[in-house]
Amino acid sequence: MRDLTEAFVELIRRASTDLPADVEAALRKAHDSEEPGSAAERALATILENVELARSASTPICQDTGTPIFTVYHPPGTSTSELERQIRNALAIATRRTYLRPNAVDPLTGKNSGDNTGIAFPTIHFHEWEQDELRVSLQLKGGGSENVSIQYKLPYAPLKAGRDLEGVRRVVLDAVNKAQGLGCAPGVLGIAIGGDRGTSYMKAKEQLLRPLDDVNPIPELAALEARLLDEINRLGIGPMGFGGKTTVLAVKIGTAHRLPASYFVSIAYMCWADRRAHMRVRGEEITYE
Numbered sequence: 205m206r207d208l209t210e211a212f213v214e215l216i217r218r219a220s221t222d223l224p225a226d227v228e229a230a231l232r233k234a235h236d237s238e239e240p241g242s243a244a245e246r247a248l249a250t251i252l253e254n255v256e257l258a259r260s261a262s263t264p265i266c267q268d269t270g271t272p273i274f275t276v277y278h279p280p281g282t283s284t285s286e287l288e289r290q291i292r293n294a295l296a297i298a299t300r301r302t303y304l305r306p307n308a309v310d311p312l313t314g315k316n317s318g319d320n321t322g323i324a325f326p327t328i329h330f331h332e333w334e335q336d337e338l339r340v341s342l343q344l345k346g347g348g349s350e351n352v353s354i355q356y357k358l359p360y361a362p363l364k365a366g367r368d369l370e371g372v373r374r375v376v377l378d379a380v381n382k383a384q385g386l387g388c389a390p391g392v393l394g395i396a397i398g399g400d401r402g403t404s405y406m407k408a409k410e411q412l413l414r415p416l417d418d419v420n421p422i423p424e425l426a427a428l429e430a431r432l433l434d435e436i437n438r439l440g441i442g443p444m445g446f447g448g449k450t451t452v453l454a455v456k457i458g459t460a461h462r463l464p465a466s467y468f469v470s471i472a473y474m475c476w477a478d479r480r481a482h483m484r485v486r487g488e489e490i491t492y493e
Contacts, residue, residue: 244448385445
């Protein structure tokens with residue numbers, strides 16, 4: 205099997221040091237919408253300056269380079285164990301080259317592995333498909349945003365939230381209100397309706413790979429995404445909790461079939477450093493997005 209280790213290193217470098225164009229554009233739009241001289245405008249100006257410096261110097265956009273989450277689509281017959289070995293080696297190399305901060309900590313001993321590998325670290329989701337190419341997506345999920353991610357079980361009596369889209373709306377608004385400036389706003393919300401507790405969070409994080417300007421193909425969810433984006437940004441929490449017009453840059457919602465007894469709503473909060481990158485391998489050609 206072809207050795208893609210250095211290609212994975214480049215994927216990691218791009219994700220860690222170069223913010224996607226759609227995210228940067230959303231941040232610039234948010235900056236221009238805030239009151240001149242306000243704390244919100246200054247916070248966004250600092251963020252945008254940081255983005256430019258990180259790109260020019262190939263240094264991490266944020267000091268917390270997060271949990272690496274790989275989603276790998278591969279042709280039949282591909283050795284997933286070999287791909288995992290190459291990905292783990294690439295993480296160690298990327299850490300030595302300072303594209304990543306060492307983040308993998310043993311929960312019992314408190315010892316850092318020093319190379320971003322460990323037990324169930326990184327997260328890798330493998331999917332076989334019939335296309336004759338390999339596609340790998342990487343997102344870096346920072347700890348601050350992970351800490352304010354949350355899951356609700358509907359019905360949720362404190363908010364009178366039932367098992368319907370209105371109930372979903374209520375708990376999402378509650379989650380953002382509880383987070384306030386934590387999680388490094390303005391963020392992006394990935395939301396999953398349904399699934400079990402584990403798959404629901406996976407589906408929520410999957411939504412964070414969507415372009416910020418896409419439109420949900422399910423009309424009811426597209427309408428709810430638009431409504432929540434408007435309502436959340438009218439809460440006045442603003443960048444870093446300083447107040448302002450932009451608390452989230454986008455809201456993305458997906459679904460998963462559930463058991464009759466369970467109705468989970470999982471909210472994966474992503475900070476303004478919405479770091480994601482994609483790699484496609486077809487024959488000898490490797491391209492990045």
